[in-house]
Amino acid sequence: MVSTSSPSGGAEVGQRVVHRRYVPYSHAHYAGNLVDGAYSLGLFGDVATEMCILTDGDEGLFASYSDVQFKQPVRAGDVLEIACEVTRVGRRSRTLDFTVHVVARGAATETEPGAARVLEEPLLATTATGVVVVP
Template identity: 80%
Template structure:
């Protein structure tokens, strides 16, 4: 295990309709932050052999809507390695979107151009190396 700048972790997740809270099947912004926590945890495991702790977010940007029926790609790139802290660039990208109709309630399509929905910079801390 080695925490190296440029290390990248990616998750994919389907957004269930049970997570929609608003008209138009919109999902709240906290959903993206939860996903950032999951991908950051894997990053800490990969680089430091520990789940680590999320210390802070900076520059959270909600750029596009996340909706029930979306397929999301959540990426985490390690951009800075300190003694115990790590800085991460985080992004939620919509790669497919549900497009139900009365005739085809399960209709969906892969987006030709993925939509960057949420971005942030995060800081995690890990235990000191033994």
Template identity: 80%
Template sequence: MSGAEVGLRIVHRRYVPYSHAHYAGHLVDGAYSLGLFGDVATEMCIRTDGDEGLFASYSDVQFRAPLRAGDVVEVSAEIVKVGSRSRVLDFAVHVVARGEATEEAPGAARVLDPPLLVTTATGTVVVPG
């Protein structure tokens, strides 16, 4: 029996390591956010259906602001529709803290208030029937 209900939300937090920077300014590619969406979707499927499930598709992906190495991100998935074997999820990545290293303060960082929305998506996962 499924525990999937519209409105159920899962949240992960993660530090974005400098090893993931691919571009000038310590920018991280958009695929990093998609990988995070896969992780939070997997937990959602485990919690609701006792199975890791499979990601079937994205219907929308929006890259809204830069993601940088040194960021602390909050990644969320929320169920917006429940089918017999499918679940439609809304995803978001917010930067909650950002590194601001300088030569004088190489570990400087600050908490962002409000958090910065960097990536959104809608996707569909499927679980065993």
């Protein structure tokens, strides 16, 4: 554990962690290569774990999610940007806001099976608020 004199570890409101991830076709479960919403929640767990390690020297544990919203589809072949921001710091808890943006999308055709494009404007796909606890 990180040694610190602060009762809230090293966590500060406004701290951010950002990951990027390609969505493999093996995760498509529905027509149109759609990926289930649980995929985004798993990615939120990854950025939350990194945040807890950076701020408190421990992986932490998820206590809850609230206000999960699926705003745009996530598809196999997408490149996602997953972000986590500290919005509240308690003695042993951290409230985090999460977003998933689609920054690139597969555009495969029969003649170009590997085609993809970077989106001019990222699409906000999923949002949530979560609470983690740390020792």
